[in-house]
Amino acid sequence: MSSPPPLPDPAVCEQARLSRDARFDGVFFTAVRTTGIYCRPVCPAPPPRAENVTYYANAAAAQADGFRPCLRCRPELAPGDGHWHRGDDVVARALALIDRGVLDDAPLAALAAQLHLGERQLRRLFVERLGAAPIGVRGTRRLLFAKQLLTETALPVTEVALAAGFASLRRFNTAFREAYRMAPRDLRRQPGVAAASDGLVLRLGYRPPYNFAAMLDFLRSRALPGIERIDEARYTRVVGDAAAAGWLRVSHWPATAAGPAHALRLELHGIAPTRLQDTVRRVRRMFDLDAEPTAIAAHLAQDPRLAPLLRARPGLRLPSGWDGFEIAVRSVIGQQVSVAAARTLTARLSQRFGHPLPEMLAAQGFAHLFPTPEALVDGDFDGLGLIGSRIATIRAIAAALLDGRVDFDPARTLDETVARWTALPGIGPWTAQYIALRALGHPDAFPAQDLVLQKAVPTDGSRLDARALQARAQAWRPWRGYAVFHLWRDAALSAPPAATRSRSPR
Incomplete structure (x- = not known):
């Protein structure tokens, strides 16, 4: 896969x-040499003179050159870099691993080894494409997350430090002062913006357009009773494990007199500080908040079959899942049955295990x-309504996850992932994809191999083979994943309910 340019044309x-075009939020940052501050392109402050501006592809590059984040437009709210949205590019895979905390307890050499690169080569790629070394990118992301928690929540500074991945309050204070020239406590202003004591509220930005209604529609038809609740405007789910469970709710951030917020509202209840970063990462992936819809649509619209679908439903995103094992089990149960039947069978399994x-x-x-892999690997499936071959496959998945034969490692390419699962x-191939x-x-x-896709691409009633x-x-x-969901959505809205069978989108 060729690498996209790190910055749009200067013009x-x-x-x-x-x-203040929100479609470019997070695509680049504006640094002002006279103030030493960098901003999002949507910053409401009066625009500086062009001769005083330097453009950066990401926040880490701006901070590496000594600029501080703007307190008004808050760069921590910008969507992730759309150029390095999830995919097979080595930088995209490296960023996904950094987001998972690979560098928290391991040296850069460990990250490079997972990507089958030399440490020097990985550092060179980051500097060339992102303008900052991997350690700098990781440090900027941690500090920006901490800045958001300090600004939007009432969490004690000690818990903010833990949530951002710092081993001690002293290290956090030192890093924050060096980057922002102020102590963390000095950022705390206007207590009224903090969340209520029984939970946290965070703003998660995205680039418009965003078809949130379509996202909820997809998730609603697959919601598992007792685990998820989805109404017309909100997604609610229990998260965590047997030792510590909490819940979250996702909805649209309400618009103000200034216009739409271009953000989702994430409410968190009972989530430990050390799990906050992972929780936000999962929600951003699940709701596909870091996509660059304008660039994706411009590419796909070159196909005459996809162009009208993109015009009809702009901002359609990839509805990912909260947990990889859950999605794997649901994909097996959903083979060659209706969406409603798959949901019923999965609910029975969840209630038992x-x-x-x-x-x-x-x-x-x-x-x-x-259920966890441990609960299903030797579980008694009698009476659930699952056929023997499905039971055997679910047990095989559980065993393979426990012994490491398969995983959900973002360091792997798509071909590597499919090869391991198949x-x-x-x-x-259908289930692995x-x-x-x-x-x-x-x-x-x-x-x-999806029959719905094979019938949806031609417009003359014929069917393409795989x-x-x-x-x-x-x-x-x-x-291609975005094309899949556009075609699935078009087929679902065009076909009668009885047609949602046989390898339809689960």
Whole structure:
């Protein structure tokens, strides 16, 4: 996969910042040499003179050159860099590993080894493409997350430091002072913006357009009773494990008199500080908040079959899943049955094997967690309505995850992921690609064996076979996953309910 340019054309950047174009939020940052501050292109402050501006591809590059984040537009709210959205590019995979905390307890050499690169080569790639070394990128992300927690929540500074991945309060204070020229406590202003004492509220930005209604529609039809609740405007779910469970809710951030916020509202209840960063990372992936919809649409719209779908439903995103194992089990149960039937069978399995929740969470409408691999590897499936081959495959997945034969490692390419999963009994290319699409949110995953896709691409009532569909979709790379969901959504809205069978989108 070829690497996209790290920055738009300077003339495009200049026009975007002067017009405060939200489509470029997070695509680049504006640093002002006279103030030493860097901003998002949507910053409401009066625009500086062009001769005083330097453009950077990301916040880490700006901070590496000594600029501080703007307190008004808050760069920590910008969506992730759309150029390095999840995919097979080595920098994209490295960033995904950094987000998972690989560098928290291991040296840069360990990250390079996971990517089959030399340490020097990895550092060179980051500097060339992002303008900052991997350690600098990691440090900037941690500090920006801490800055958001300090600004939006009432968490004690000690817990903010833990949430941002710092081993001690002293190290956090030192890093914060060096980067921002102020102590963390000095950032705390206007206590009224903090969340209530029974939970936290965070703003998660995205680049418009965003079809949040379509996202909720997809998740609603697959919601598991006792684990998830989805109404017309909100997604609610229990998260955590048997030792510590909490819950979260995702909704649209309300618009103000100044216009739409271009953000989702994340409410968190009972989530330990050390799990906050991972929770936010999962939600951002699940709701595909770091996509660059304008660039994706411009690429896919070159195909005459996709162009009208993109016009009809702008901002359609990849609805990923909360947990990889959950998606893998659901993909097996959903093979060749309707979406409703798959949901019923999965709910039965969850009720039998999922860890029951305490009364405090039961009062919120949650009953149990999704089962763990340990619970399913030798579980008794009698009476659940699953056929023997499905049971064997679920047990094989659980065993393979426990012994490391398969995983949800973002360091792997799509081909590597598919090869590992299809080595398991009962997992064919369709299921492996679906797991990559929804468990990893891989933007180029493409289940060419899907009968709905094979019928949806032609407009004359014919059907493409998997080979022909693969050939047609080559021009859609590296965004084939978005084409999949546009075609699935079009088919679902066009077909009667009885047609949602046989390898339909699970």
